[in-house]
Amino acid sequence: MSSLPPLPPDQPANLNAEIALFLIQDGLTNGAIYALLALALVLVFAVTRVIFIPQGEFVTYGALTLASLQLGKLPGTAWLLLGAGLAVALVELTQALRLGAARRIPAIIFKFIIAPAGLLWLTWWAAPQKPALTFQILLTLALVVPLGPMVYRLAYQPLANASVLVLLIISVAVHFAMTGLGLVFFGAEGSRTPPFSDAQFKLGVLNISGQSLWVIGASLGLIVVLYLFFERTIYGKALRATAINRVGARLVGISPAMAGKLSFTLVALIGALSGILIAPITTIYYDSGFLVGLKGFVGAIMGGLVSYPIAAAGALLVGMLEAYSSFWASAYKEVIVFTLIIPVLVWRSLTAHHIEEDEE
Amino acid sequence: MSRARIVLGVFLAFMLVAPLALPEFQVTLLNYIGLYSIVALGLVLLTGVGGLTSFGQAAFVGLGAYTTAYLTTVYGVSPWLTLLGGLALTFAVSLFLGFISLRLSGHYLPLGTIAWGISLYFLFGNMEFLGGHTGISSLPAINFFGVLLDSGRKFHYLIWTLALLALLSMHNLLDSRSGRAIRALKGGGLMAESFGVDTAGMKIIIFVYAALLASLSGWLYAHLLRFVNPTPFSINAGIEYLFMAVVGGAASVWGAVIGAGILTILKQWLQDLLPKLLGQSGNFEMIVFGVLLVLLLQRARDGIMPLVVRHFPGSNKPLLPATQALPMRARPAAGEKLLELKAARKAFGGLLAVNDLSFSMSSGEILGLIGPNGAGKSTVFNLVTGVLPPTGGEVSFRGERIDTLSSRAIVMRGMARTFQQVHLLPTMSVLENVAIGAHQRGEKGVVSAALHLERSEEAKLLAEAARQLERVGLGASVHEQAGNLALGQQRILEIARALCADPVLLLLDEPAAGLRYQEKRSLAELLRKLKSEGMSILLVEHDMDFVMKLVDRLVVMDFGEKLAEGLPQEIQANPAVLEAYLGGVK
Numbered sequence A: 001m002s003s004l005p006p007l008p009p010d011q012p013a014n015l016n017a018e019i020a021l022f023l024i025q026d027g028l029t030n031g032a033i034y035a036l037l038a039l040a041l042v043l044v045f046a047v048t049r050v051i052f053i054p055q056g057e058f059v060t061y062g063a064l065t066l067a068s069l070q071l072g073k074l075p076g077t078a079w080l081l082l083g084a085g086l087a088v089a090l091v092e093l094t095q096a097l098r099l100g101a102a103r104r105i106p107a108i109i110f111k112f113i114i115a116p117a118g119l120l121w122l123t124w125w126a127a128p129q130k131p132a133l134t135f136q137i138l139l140t141l142a143l144v145v146p147l148g149p150m151v152y153r154l155a156y157q158p159l160a161n162a163s164v165l166v167l168l169i170i171s172v173a174v175h176f177a178m179t180g181l182g183l184v185f186f187g188a189e190g191s192r193t194p195p196f197s198d199a200q201f202k203l204g205v206l207n208i209s210g211q212s213l214w215v216i217g218a219s220l221g222l223i224v225v226l227y228l229f230f231e232r233t234i235y236g237k238a239l240r241a242t243a244i245n246r247v248g249a250r251l252v253g254i255s256p257a258m259a260g261k262l263s264f265t266l267v268a269l270i271g272a273l274s275g276i277l278i279a280p281i282t283t284i285y286y287d288s289g290f291l292v293g294l295k296g297f298v299g300a301i302m303g304g305l306v307s308y309p310i311a312a313a314g315a316l317l318v319g320m321l322e323a324y325s326s327f328w329a330s331a332y333k334e335v336i337v338f339t340l341i342i343p344v345l346v347w348r349s350l351t352a353h354h355i356e357e358d359e360e
Numbered sequence B: 001m002s003r004a005r006i007v008l009g010v011f012l013a014f015m016l017v018a019p020l021a022l023p024e025f026q027v028t029l030l031n032y033i034g035l036y037s038i039v040a041l042g043l044v045l046l047t048g049v050g051g052l053t054s055f056g057q058a059a060f061v062g063l064g065a066y067t068t069a070y071l072t073t074v075y076g077v078s079p080w081l082t083l084l085g086g087l088a089l090t091f092a093v094s095l096f097l098g099f100i101s102l103r104l105s106g107h108y109l110p111l112g113t114i115a116w117g118i119s120l121y122f123l124f125g126n127m128e129f130l131g132g133h134t135g136i137s138s139l140p141a142i143n144f145f146g147v148l149l150d151s152g153r154k155f156h157y158l159i160w161t162l163a164l165l166a167l168l169s170m171h172n173l174l175d176s177r178s179g180r181a182i183r184a185l186k187g188g189g190l191m192a193e194s195f196g197v198d199t200a201g202m203k204i205i206i207f208v209y210a211a212l213l214a215s216l217s218g219w220l221y222a223h224l225l226r227f228v229n230p231t232p233f234s235i236n237a238g239i240e241y242l243f244m245a246v247v248g249g250a251a252s253v254w255g256a257v258i259g260a261g262i263l264t265i266l267k268q269w270l271q272d273l274l275p276k277l278l279g280q281s282g283n284f285e286m287i288v289f290g291v292l293l294v295l296l297l298q299r300a301r302d303g304i305m306p307l308v309v310r311h312f313p314g315s316n317k318p319l320l321p322a323t324q325a326l327p328m329r330a331r332p333a334a335g336e337k338l339l340e341l342k343a344a345r346k347a348f349g350g351l352l353a354v355n356d357l358s359f360s361m362s363s364g365e366i367l368g369l370i371g372p373n374g375a376g377k378s379t380v381f382n383l384v385t386g387v388l389p390p391t392g393g394e395v396s397f398r399g400e401r402i403d404t405l406s407s408r409a410i411v412m413r414g415m416a417r418t419f420q421q422v423h424l425l426p427t428m429s430v431l432e433n434v435a436i437g438a439h440q441r442g443e444k445g446v447v448s449a450a451l452h453l454e455r456s457e458e459a460k461l462l463a464e465a466a467r468q469l470e471r472v473g474l475g476a477s478v479h480e481q482a483g484n485l486a487l488g489q490q491r492i493l494e495i496a497r498a499l500c501a502d503p504v505l506l507l508l509d510e511p512a513a514g515l516r517y518q519e520k521r522s523l524a525e526l527l528r529k530l531k532s533e534g535m536s537i538l539l540v541e542h543d544m545d546f547v548m549k550l551v552d553r554l555v556v557m558d559f560g561e562k563l564a565e566g567l568p569q570e571i572q573a574n575p576a577v578l579e580a581y582l583g584g585v586k
Helices: A015-049 A055-070 A074-097 A102-129 A133-144 A147-159 A164-186 A210-232 A234-244 A246-251 A256-280 A288-302 A308-328 A328-337 A340-352 B003-021 B024-049 B058-072 B079-101 B107-128 B154-175 B176-194 B201-227 B235-248 B254-278 B285-299 B307-308 B375-387 B409-412 B430-436 B446-452 B455-472 B485-499 B517-532 B544-550 B568-573 B577-581
Strands: A201-203 A206-209 B142-144 B147-151 B339-346 B349-364 B368-371 B392-397 B415-417 B505-509 B536-540 B555-557 B559-566
Touching: A015 A206, A015 A256, A015 A288, A015 A308, A015 B544, A055 A074, A055 A102, A055 A147, A055 A164, A055 A256, A074 A102, A074 A133, A074 A147, A074 A164, A102 A133, A102 A147, A133 A201, A133 A256, A133 A308, A133 B505, A147 A164, A147 A256, A147 B285, A147 B430, A164 A288, A164 B235, A164 B285, A201 A210, A201 B415, A201 B446, A206 A210, A206 B201, A206 B577, A210 A234, A210 B536, A234 A246, A234 A256, A234 B349, A246 A256, A246 B176, A256 A288, A288 A328, A288 A340, A288 B024, A288 B107, A288 B455, A340 B079, B003 B154, B024 B058, B024 B154, B024 B176, B024 B201, B024 B254, B024 B368, B058 B079, B058 B201, B058 B235, B079 B107, B079 B142, B079 B201, B107 B147, B107 B235, B142 B154, B147 B568, B154 B176, B154 B201, B154 B254, B154 B446, B176 B201, B176 B375, B176 B409, B176 B430, B176 B446, B176 B455, B176 B555, B235 B254, B235 B285, B254 B285, B339 B375, B349 B375, B349 B392, B349 B536, B349 B555, B368 B375, B368 B544, B375 B415, B375 B505, B375 B536, B409 B415, B415 B485, B430 B455, B430 B485, B455 B485, B485 B505, B517 B536, B517 B544, B544 B568, B555 B568, B559 B568, B559 B577
Parallel strands: B368 B536, B368 B555, B415 B505, B505 B536
Antiparallel strands: A201 A206, B142 B147, B339 B349, B339 B392, B555 B559
């Protein structure tokens, strides 16, 4: 995922200060995105015990939706949202009828059928006019983020009490389905969006690209917003309570389904935003998100899927390692990044004190 | 002849005739199903039975395939030697990976396998000497005692012979001492440890076993196609293998074949149908597989196999005749000091759950440990059985310090326990559940189990289990599923399982909890009978009536400390005990 300019063939690939600094910038930019993803993964695991492999598909959907809008095309996610909405509506309506809760029907129809249809119409109308970038980004988020809680409702909620292992297999199945749907709705060609900013800043020998600043700034901003959300809002506190003690949170009236949908909304939001940020840096194909998401995972695993700061630091390390290995051994970039998990597991295994008792 | 045997016969006859009668395309499909079945079989053991998961099996398949591809084409080594080479390499790699990830909680293994599955795929694709993304071609055909297996039709027999042998060995393995230990991993880890099962070691063994099966499949694959490239060993292939195991389910080893068959045929059909429907080409079957798996896990978590097995009622196997009984340990003389706690202490952070507790008991005694809720009784139990290490003080058993030993080491010294909440494996028979108690009295491992070379030891173990069931009065329910017993019977079953460990001291954690009056009476009767046979019993119990009539001596705990110790009638008159139990009477 490096944007390193190709070296002229006669020039040996020696690492000088300029290249070293460039690689740091590259590593930090990608690392910031991995850090965002890692934080989201830790969050969703803490609240719902779901290891959210499909996180990467939200990255893809975010990037490719924005790319379609920039070309003035109707993005496939608009149709997908309506399809997912209809599926959720079917499940919810069946349940409402079985429970005899007919008064919930209008809300269900509005939320899951009329609203997605309205968004589809809005996108269909707005896309050809190529609106301003801010509007495009908002539209992208509006199309992609609701898929998060919908996926939770369809795939995970009926199994909320299953073991971590079953939930993980569900995650992999959802990843499979979402990747295939990505191929249907976006096609096999990759897309790259123009950068948010063409600015270049000169800092000594280093050229800092505006896009890097955007990515790092947005990531930091989002982390601050998340922090405030968890510290200051009642919903944030509810999620924290659920993460610490599921049963206890339920006893004080925090519904696990609400906590699940909310954390999936956050994880979809972070995924889609990461996709929007990464789209100008690298070409995204329908299946690119998987590897991007997994790099967030390597960071999250360093923090044992519990620690937010270690997860973020680990993700930055992954970004750095990737940047430098793409310089020295670009063919083995992925091998090096994913083999990093082995020393991480060795380290965690040596520091683990006991054999953990399985659930079920 | 049973229905299962007839179906098996028809299946074998079909496999024998298939390559001669079917068109090329169908034979190829059958070959693939055979190859996938071998991999899925490993996952049935790992995931379905053992409760662990790997998404990286395709990488092990690749390890087997690339090892033989490289060695046969570059060095001209015989494929039979490269099979051993591939298995050896897979053994080393999976042992290492299992060792580092299986000590951690359950989800690290699957995450680790995803990561390493991806890195191996990229490694295959980027190594110059492995042909990069184009791969290696012109592998030699396998020469089977003079017959050159150079067509799919001939290869069919090799694949299915090996697949059926793998199936048979797995079937044997599950029906053995090691098999019971493996089946206890999912949901019974703590219980299995307390009867001497090395659960961490067992997990590594089944992970390696599954990897070796995958590697064998890879070797076959390479010599069937006589060409390898990285694509079939990608992470997506690894995920599909897991789908096969989940679809088939773990109710029978045949689940692997059924799962592999369904997914292979479905994939073939969808790859024809979906691109026509959607008007573009691509792996659209992924969507159907993903949705199908989610629905399956939501609606029928155990896969398809339970629906199939229902039509083949198994007959109860008659017990193998045991030629001789298991050796028993030397009994202590009555009155010998058996268990001694000296100032035992356990702190959880700032909470002192057990505070310098001392007491001792001698052989042939029933000692009751009582106290109000939260007095620290269960913690004492865990200190004695090695589930928790004490913060301070000493615990000795028959004159030996045991406070630093694991629960596995303690059960081998002759102390066995039951659990406050019944720890049974509900789908296993009563007999098999009880036989787990005798785990540490056998020694034959996985390999002899897979080959069924351990039948005489197995007969002794099962005979011992049957003898203990007879002893506690459950002789009539030997073949019943343990989950179908009433709670009272389940508690008695736990006592039989503990007796199977050949203990000199029996520890019972609230055995009367939740029992009806009649059940309590027969439990008390059983415990008296065991005492008359010379068994020593340490009993934690709440039910005063039950305890007072049964025990020789009592130790009363309150707030982690010993409040009183003495004969039942002394305790009943002790003012401090009355105060603790009934509150102050003014």
